[in-house]
Amino acid sequence: MVTQVDVRMRPRDTLTFGLAPGGEIVIWMMNQPGNEIELARLQANEIEGNPSHYQNRTRDYFDENGEYLENHGIPLTGW
Structure with a gap:
């Protein structure tokens, strides 16, 4: 028996991360x-x-730059 399969010919646009x-x-990309x-x-x-040192640095960064990030977002150009 042969079944018809929906094959989509489009770019792979999803990244999947597996953490074990x-x-x-x-x-994976799919x-x-x-x-x-x-x-x-x-x-x-x-x-x-x-690990709390990372949390402290992140909090300090947000304290210094949070207003800018909230107003302008994270710049994504040049990635």
Whole structure:
């Protein structure tokens, strides 16, 4: 038995991130199930230090630049 499948011929426009225990990260690009292309397979490493230091730096940055970001958004040109 042959079934008709909806095949869409359009650019792949969706990134899917897979995060697994142990720090494995996989990134796929696709536009429908079954046509994914694996772009990267990475291994995360635990960083030394206190995670709250990052939170403090983020809060300090927002305290200094938050008004600008709220008014103008995050600049996306040049990415």
